Amino acid sequence: MHRSRFDEDIRPLTEFRSGAASFLRQIHETKRPMVLTQRGRGVAVLVDVHEYEAMQERLELLEELYQADRQLEAGEGIGHKDAKARALARLRR
Template sequence: MHHPIIDQDIRPMSEFRSGVASFIKQVHETKRPLVITQHGKGVGVLLDVAEYEAMREKIELLEDIQTAIVQLNEGNGVEHHNAKKMILARLNK
């Protein structure tokens, strides 16, 4: 995901409300998120759908890696040659 450009990608709620279509177009074209503020504080982020899906996939991969690290630290890992044998045995069934 591209990083927001401060003077282009942070907008107050009132401005967002009056120009929703143009901001959706901006997010889609630039692939940068739009930060929406209210009373000077961030209250929401508008993302392009493809950027959101890519972000979710990365988060899921990182969660899987974290789970694997925990399992390895708990001694639940399988050595490479044993894992290979297990997989080949399943494929040959």
Template sequence: MSRIHLDQDIQPLSEFRAGVASFLKKVNETRRPLLITQRGKGVAVVLDVVEYETMQEKIELLEEIRTAETQLAEGSAISNEDARAQILGRIKK
């Protein structure tokens, strides 16, 4: 996901309401998030769907890595060979 451009990607709610279609088009074209403000404070972020899905996939991968690191630290992990054997055993059934 591209980083937010502070001079272009922050809009007050009133302006967003008035030009929703154009702002959504901009988000889709630039792939940058749009920060919506209300009374000078951030209240929402509008993301392109593809960017959102990519972000979710990255979060899931990071969670899986953290789980694996915890298992390794606790000594409850299995070797690559054992994991492969288990998977191949399941596939053959």
């Protein structure tokens, strides 16, 4: 996801209502999220669907890494050296 540009990517909800198509086009073209505000406070974030899917994939990977780290701390699983040795041994068969 691209970095937000606050002068372009934070807009009032009333502007979104009147120009939704152009806002969606901007999000699709720039790949940047847009924050919608109501009474000066953020109420929603619009994200390009492909950017959202990529964020979900990264989040899933981070969650798997977090779980693996917790398992290693609890004495479960095996360390990197052992995993590498096992993988190489399987490849040699």
